[in-house]
Every structure is written in structure tokens, then in C-alpha cells.
Amino acid sequence: MQDIVDSLKRLLEERVRALVMDRGGDLAFKAFSDGVLKLSIEGSPGATIPIRKNISNLIRHYVPEVRDVEFVAGVEAGKVPVSSLPEAVQKILDEQINPAIDAHGGYIRLIEVTGDTVFIRFEGGCQGCAMAHVTLCQGVEVMIKDQVQGVVAVVDLTDHERGSNPYFKTRKT
Amino acid sequence: MDAARRHGVQFTVGSNHRSTLQEFSAGGMMALEFEPIEAAVRRIVEYSRCYPISAVIGTDEETTVLAATAAAALGLRHNSVESAVVAHDKYRMRSALAKAGHKSPRFEVVSVRRDLRKIAMAFDYPCVVKPLDLCGSRGVIRIDNADDFVTACRRAASILEKLDRHDDHLLVESFIPGREVAVEGMLYRGKLMVLALFDKPDPLDGPFFEETIFITPSRLPPHQQELLVQETRQAALAIGLTEGPIHAELRVNGQGAWIIEVAARSIGALCSKALRFQQDLGLEDLIVRHAAGLPQPEFPSGSDASGVMMIPVPAAGRLDAIEGLAAAHAVPKIDEIILSVPIGDELAPLPEGGNCLGFIFATAETPEQVEYAIRKAHSKLQIKVNTTPSCGSRAASF
Numbered sequence: 001m002q003d004i005v006d007s008l009k010r011l012l013e014e015r016v017r018a019l020v021m022d023r024g025g026d027l028a029f030k031a032f033s034d035g036v037l038k039l040s041i042e043g044s045p046g047a048t049i050p051i052r053k054n055i056s057n058l059i060r061h062y063v064p065e066v067r068d069v070e071f072v073a074g075v076e077a078g079k080v081p082v083s084s085l086p087e088a089v090q091k092i093l094d095e096q097i098n099p100a101i102d103a104h105g106g107y108i109r110l111i112e113v114t115g116d117t118v119f120i121r122f123e124g125g126c127q128g129c130a131m132a133h134v135t136l137c138q139g140v141e142v143m144i145k146d147q148v149q150g151v152v153a154v155v156d157l158t159d160h161e162r163g164s165n166p167y168f169k170t171r172k173t
Numbered sequence: 174m175d176a177a178r179r180h181g182v183q184f185t186v187g188s189n190h191r192s193t194l195q196e197f198s199a200g201g202m203m204a205l206e207f208e209p210i211e212a213a214v215r216r217i218v219e220y221s222r223c224y225p226i227s228a229v230i231g232t233d234e235e236t237t238v239l240a241a242t243a244a245a246a247l248g249l250r251h252n253s254v255e256s257a258v259v260a261h262d263k264y265r266m267r268s269a270l271a272k273a274g275h276k277s278p279r280f281e282v283v284s285v286r287r288d289l290r291k292i293a294m295a296f297d298y299p300c301v302v303k304p305l306d307l308c309g310s311r312g313v314i315r316i317d318n319a320d321d322f323v324t325a326c327r328r329a330a331s332i333l334e335k336l337d338r339h340d341d342h343l344l345v346e347s348f349i350p351g352r353e354v355a356v357e358g359m360l361y362r363g364k365l366m367v368l369a370l371f372d373k374p375d376p377l378d379g380p381f382f383e384e385t386i387f388i389t390p391s392r393l394p395p396h397q398q399e400l401l402v403q404e405t406r407q408a409a410l411a412i413g414l415t416e417g418p419i420h421a422e423l424r425v426n427g428q429g430a431w432i433i434e435v436a437a438r439s440i441g442a443l444c445s446k447a448l449r450f451q452q453d454l455g456l457e458d459l460i461v462r463h464a465a466g467l468p469q470p471e472f473p474s475g476s477d478a479s480g481v482m483m484i485p486v487p488a489a490g491r492l493d494a495i496e497g498l499a500a501a502h503a504v505p506k507i508d509e510i511i512l513s514v515p516i517g518d519e520l521a522p523l524p525e526g527g528n529c530l531g532f533i534f535a536t537a538e539t540p541e542q543v544e545y546a547i548r549k550a551h552s553k554l555q556i557k558v559n560t561t562p563s564c565g566s567r568a569a570s571f
Contacts, residue, residue: 139194
């Protein structure tokens with residue numbers, strides 16, 4: 001076990017940490033047990049989120065005993081506490097997500113946060129868009145869960161059938 | 174995607190539609206032009222250096238060859254590129270099946286640049302013209318005599334042209350009369366597990382071949398069902414398919430079972446929702462589990478009969494409304510109705526169009542009850558199409 005931890009720490013120092021530092025952040029070993037490696041990560045989410053999967057894959061490639069990699073931002077660093085969850089989600093929508101999807105004439109409205117679940121609605125070019133589900137699962141949900149502590153799921157309440165001007169038209173044959 | 178999430182499989186969506194959040198997806202999305210295939214494969218291989226890939230799944234007919242080629246480049250278990258190409262090209266498939274001794278209609282590939290009138294004289298009628306690599310019966314037209322041959326070939330060619338397919342070749346084959354069925358299966362190292370045999374109760378005699386209702390289990394006699402499964406198994410072998418989902422279409426008549434085609438993919442669109450397996454798994458669950466190397470469940474599906482109707486497009490024009498949804502939902506045994514075309518969209522029926530309006534799903538104790546429920550629900554829908562949107566409004570209700 002100690003051998004694996006030593007290998008992981010060496011790998012982080014030699015190959016991984018620089019990837020994060022190049023993006024203005026930093027990364028450190030926190031714990032390893034039951035195949036799950038916990039790393040603390042700091043830095044702008046916009047800079048560090050895109051490389052997390054890459055880091056995870058790289059570590060799992062070099063240390064096959066690692067089954068999963070969890071990133072813990074700072075104090076659960078940088079993750080927003082549950083009490084201000086709706087505000088935190090709204091902030092991510094306002095500052096990161098909506099400016100990006102505006103390029104396709106889209107907008108995401110926060111409907112409510114109930115417990116650990118965020119309910120949203122796609123509007124504009126996102127409503128009825130063929131890529132909406134991909135954007136939700138691989139983009140919106142990833143960004144919100146990575147940055148807001150306590151969010152377990154992001155649920156789309158959009159009536160996509162009524163989307164009158166989707167950016168990508170659905171093609172179901 | 175949902176199936177992968179259910180099974181804890183990390184995945185990346187490679188799409189020719191670029192999401193605006195791709196950069197934030199931590200490798201979860203990759204914008205990818207599917208053609209030329211060589212360039213697409215190079216991009217996938219480059220991507221795999223950052224995000225190692227352990228399986229590639231093509232999700233529709235358009236991506237089967239790319240998925241096989243990318244898997245080969247990455248050294249992953251998959252159908253061979255050659256078999257994927259054969260399954261994707263109706264002429265190569267017919268040739269492979271005929272060579273392997275399957276019953277085959279007379280078939281020939283023709284170029285629309287040649288003298289079609291002269292070529293028309295060489296065929297027996299009725300015959301069917303088909304684009305080589307479209308699916309969902311798009312561009313498929315029955316021809317009953319030499320006079321119609323030229324018109325039908327030109328019409329099929331113009332469909333290809335509108336889709337930017339720069340191929341002037343079409344397959345022409347003798348019309349095979351009989352009842353049509355579909356076989357849904359999974360290949361595991363060359364061994365076929367049959368998941369469902371669907372009857373298609375609506376006659377498919379042309380002039381166009383709009384698939385509407387699929388119902389399983391089949392009501393054909395057991396010996397015919399066995400024949401159809403056997404024919405599918407041998408056809409997959411003849412084409413060289415060994416891994417993953419297959420969707421086969423066959424006809425059965427007094428002469429036996431005839432393969433229409435075998436595709437290296439699952440049944441199209443949302444139709445797979447009509448299938449449920451043990452542990453409430455769906456077809457996509459089986460596909461993901463196979464690709465990820467996870468153990469497969471036992472296969473027998475639930476004891477209920479199930480079915481789906483791909484709601485046909487009744488006419489060309491602008492879709493103004495679909496009414497009667499509540500009444501259709503209220504029909505006993507109806508599970509779900511999903512509309513897939515937004516109001517206001519332009520509709521094009523076959524052979525030009527490629528979309529259905531949506532899907533009606535039902536389950537019941539018997540196939541007869543399923544068929545009755547689906548037809549009843551469909552009869553409750555009033556589909557309003559503005560058939561002449563550009564030169565004065567003329568609404569029609571179907």
C-alpha cells in the first residue's frame with residue numbers, strides 16, 4: 001500500500017502537478033484507499049476542470065491500482081457550501097455557462113434547487129436542440145457538480161418538443 | 174449516454190455538432206467531422222493520447238464504419254473494418270450474401286449516368302431501387318415496369334444529391350414479396366444472441382417502404398421464426414460481423430427466409446425503448462456493457478409483448494399541430510408517446526424524407542393487444558399539416 005502511495009506522490013510531482021500549475025493552479029495528494037485517490041486541486045474552474053479527466057486517465061494508466069480519482073477543491077477548497085447552493089449555481093450559470101451557450105442563441109434558467117438536485121430549463125437555441133442532453137450531461141452537470149459541494153444531480157425540465165428554433169435540429173429516423 | 178452513466182462507464186461523445194461547453198467538459202465531448210474517415214480517425218487517435226479509449230460505439234448507420242476504423246486504429250475489439258463496410262453498403266452486402274449461398278434476389282448496381290432506358294429493358298419487374306448507403310427506407314422505390322424505371326432511378330439519385338452524397342450508383346434488385354420482420358441481436362465474439370424478433374404487421378409492398386409498427390414476440394409459426402434466426406446468424410457470419418449490436422431485416426414467403434439487410438447497429442431512433450431485459454435493462458445497457466467488457470445479464474426479456482409505432486409522416490408540408498395526444502395516451506396498454514418533430518417543421522414523407530413524427534409505445538399480454546393499442550392510439554392523433562405553405566395556406570388533417 002505504501003509503495004502505491006509513494007508511486008502516486010512521485011507521479012504527481014513528476015508528471016501531473018505541472019499540468020495544473022501551467023494553468024495557474026496547483027494540485028496535491030490527499031488520500032488513497034479502496035482504489036480511490038483523492039487529490040486537492042486549486043485554481044480557476046475554467047482552467048482546471050477541462051484537464052481533470054486527462055489527469056485521472058493518466059494516473060490510472062501509470063498506477064492501475066487506482067480505480068477512480070476524486071478532486072477535492074481546497075477546503076473542500078473552493079467548493080461552495082450547501083447553504084448558498086442556489087446562489088452558487090446561479091453564479092456558475094451567469095458567469096460561465098450562459099455566456100458560452102449564448103453563442104448558439106441558448107440560455108439556461110435555474111428553476112429551483114431541491115435538496116441535492118438542481119432543476120434547470122433550456123431556452124432559446126437550446127430548447128429542442130439535438131445536443132441539449134449531451135450539453136447537460138457532459139457540460140452543465142460536470143461544471144456544477146465540480147464547483148458546488150452537495151449537488152448530486154442536475155435535472156432538465158425543458159419541454160424540448162416545443163422548441164421552435166433549436167440550434168441543432170433533432171434527427172430521429 | 175444514460176446507459177453509460179447507469180453502469181458507471183466514463184464516456185466521451187464524439188459528435189459532428191460542437192457543443193459550446195466542450196472546453197469545460199473535461200474531455201467528455203469531442204467535436205468531430207465524420208468524413209473523411211481517415212481524418213476523423215486521426216483525431217480520435219490523437220484524443221486517445223490524452224484520454225485513453227477502451228471502446229468505440231457507433232450510434233447510428235452513419236458512424237458504424239468510422240467506429241470500426243477507429244477501433245482498429247486503437248487496437249480495440251470491434252467488428253473488422255471490412256465487415257462494417259460490407260454491412261454499410263447494400264451492394265457489397267448483397268454480393269457477400271449471394272457468395273455465401275444465401276437466397277438472393279437478382280441484383281445489380283447501376284449508374285444513373287448511363288442510359289437508364291436501355292438498362293431498364295434488362296430487368297424483370299417488379300424490382301426495387303435503393304441508394305447504397307441510406308437507411309430507414311430512404312430513397313427506396315418499387316418499380317413495376319420499364320417505363321417507371323428511369324423516373325424512379327432519377328428520383329433516388331436526386332435524394333442522394335440533396336444529401337450531398339456524390340455517388341451516382343444505385344442498387345436495383347428484384348422485389349421480394351412476403352411478410353417482413355426485424356431481428357435484433359447482439360454479437361459476442363461471433364456468437365449471436367437474439368434479443369427480439371419483431372413482426373412488422375403493416376404491408377411493405379411499395380411503392381415506398383415506410384416502416385411503421387414493430388411488435389415482439391413474433392406471431393409467425395415457430396419453425397419460421399427459427400428459420401429467420403438461422404438466416405440472420407448465417408448472414409452475420411457471411412458479412413463478417415462479430416461484435417456488438419445487429420439489426421437485420423428479412424422477408425419470409427413460400428420460398429423461405431430472405432435477408433433484406435443486416436446492419437452493424439441497433440434498431441433505429443427510439444424504437445429500442447420497446448425492448449426491456451432482465452434487471453430492467455434496455456438495449457443500450459447491453460451495448461454499453463458489451464463495449465465496456467462488463468458481464469452480460471441473462472437474456473430472456475419480460476413475458477409481456479411490446480411494440481412501437483414510428484408515427485408516419487402523412488404528407489409533405491409544414492407541421493401545424495398534433496392534437497389528441499391526451500386521448501392517445503389514455504388508450505389502455507399505451508406506455509408512452511414521444512413526438513420528435515417540433516411544430517412548425519417542414520415534413521417530407523418517404524422516399525425523400527428521413528424522419529418519423531414520433532413514437533407510440535405499448536406493452537400488453539399479447540402481440541394482438543399491443544397492435545390494437547398502438548393503432549387505436551394512432552387513430553386518436555390529428556396531425557395537421559399545411560400542405561402548401563408557400564402559395565397560400567391549405568391545411569390538411571390526417
